[in-house]
Amino acid sequence: MRILVVGAGATGGYFGGCLLRAGQDVTFLVRPKRATELASAGLVIRSPHGDFTLDNPPTVQADGVSETFDLVLLSCKAFDLEDAIASFARAVGPTTAIVPLLNGMLHLETLDAAFSRERVLGGLCSLAVTLNEKREVVHLAPMHSLRFGERDGGASERVRAIAEAFAGARCGAQPSETIIQDMWEKWVFLAALAGATCVMRASIGQIVAAPGGRDFMLALTDEAAGIAKAAGYAPREEFLSGATAMLTAAGSQLTASMFRDIETGARVEADHIMGDLIARAEAAKLPVPKLRTIHTHLKAYENRRG
Ligand SMILES: NC(=O)C1=CN([C@@H]2O[C@H](COP(=O)(O)OP(=O)(O)OC[C@H]3O[C@@H](n4cnc5c(N)ncnc54)[C@H](OP(=O)(O)O)[C@@H]3O)[C@@H](O)[C@H]2O)C=CC1
Numbered sequence: 001m002r003i004l005v006v007g008a009g010a011t012g013g014y015f016g017g018c019l020l021r022a023g024q025d026v027t028f029l030v031r032p033k034r035a036t037e038l039a040s041a042g043l044v045i046r047s048p049h050g051d052f053t054l055d056n057p058p059t060v061q062a063d064g065v066s067e068t069f070d071l072v073l074l075s076c077k078a079f080d081l082e083d084a085i086a087s088f089a090r091a092v093g094p095t096t097a098i099v100p101l102l103n104g105m106l107h108l109e110t111l112d113a114a115f116s117r118e119r120v121l122g123g124l125c126s127l128a129v130t131l132n133e134k135r136e137v138v139h140l141a142p143m144h145s146l147r148f149g150e151r152d153g154g155a156s157e158r159v160r161a162i163a164e165a166f167a168g169a170r171c172g173a174q175p176s177e178t179i180i181q182d183m184w185e186k187w188v189f190l191a192a193l194a195g196a197t198c199v200m201r202a203s204i205g206q207i208v209a210a211p212g213g214r215d216f217m218l219a220l221t222d223e224a225a226g227i228a229k230a231a232g233y234a235p236r237e238e239f240l241s242g243a244t245a246m247l248t249a250a251g252s253q254l255t256a257s258m259f260r261d262i263e264t265g266a267r268v269e270a271d272h273i274m275g276d277l278i279a280r281a282e283a284a285k286l287p288v289p290k291l292r293t294i295h296t297h298l299k300a301y302e303n304r305r306g
């Protein structure tokens with residue numbers, strides 16, 4: 001299977017690197033600066049599962065894309081989506097499957113409009129990963145998981161083929177027959193985690209140790225879960241109990257990637273993750289005051305960045 005990983009940042013570098021280490025036919029679509037970094041230092045991955053370096057990983061830049069691929073693993077941030085689509089459009093042929101790893105949901109519509117719905121699968125990844133000052137991919141905690149599947153549910157030949165490609169990659173990748181439900185649940189979890197850690201500038205453990213912190217986490221989760229329910233994807237009991245435990249765990253050092261981005265002054269996906277969720281609450285006439293405040297906070301941060 002010919003695999004194009006769009007972006008070699010935190011998530012793309014991690015999952016693409018695991019596939020490449022397993023001997024898969026992987027090419028990274030990168031911009032010039034990242035191409036230079038990868039050519040000189042290789043793709044360096046630091047992980048609790050073991051560090052590894054891939055020297056000279058195969059890369060291509062947008063103007064060099066001339067062939068189609070079987071699988072496009074899309075790992076850009078939402079604010080780069082249009083640019084990324086233009087960059088990898090020529091890699092998409094009649095049978096190409098696109099698996100996006102972005103948080104949120106709105107990108108599915110953008111990808112459908114660009115490539116047609118049948119080429120776009122559902123996808124998500126759950127892990128904490130970042131790039132350090134040396135531009136190495138740093139996997140911050142052992143958890144890693146990647147899900148992909150047909151948006152209408154069920155199994156398919158192409159999903160089986162993708163699962164086979166991931167089989168030796170040792171990065172927690174699994175097919176899902178409920179991928180849209182999974183994506184909604186992840187969005188609920190992320191909205192509460194990113195919302196709280198960004199607005200409080202603190203980890204879950206630090207928030208729940210503060211007066212009202214636990215109640216704040218529960219109320220935020222409730223707001224987000226209500227939106228998922230109104231959209232027809234009420235979070236499952238098992239998900240809700242696991243998520244609530246993680247979002248209220250005493251001493252937890254858990255934060256969101258959006259929090260890490262704010263800490264380094266980087267751009268955030270405010271509209272894609274929080275704004276779109278609020279738009280869906282509005283459509284369902286649901287009051288979500290806490291999520292609204294968080295969105296205002298993120299937009300104010302963006303305004304301050306200029
Ligand atoms: N980091 C995490 O722990 C997690 C992140 N996510 C989600 O995954 C998505 C990706 O996040 P993350 O990996 O952290 O982001 P990063 O910023 O680390 O990586 C994104 C990469 O995409 C590249 N990119 C953007 N546009 C293009 C383009 N046109 N051509 C080639 N490369 C491009 C960027 O390249 P360049 O270096 O040139 O800017 C960058 O390297 C987000 O939606 C995020 O919310 C989900 C789970 C966990």
Ligand SMILES: CC(C)(CO)C(=O)C(=O)O
Nearest residue numbers: 125126127190256257258
């Ligand atoms: C929910 C979480 C922490 C897991 O992947 C995430 O997606 C993020 O930090 O962006």
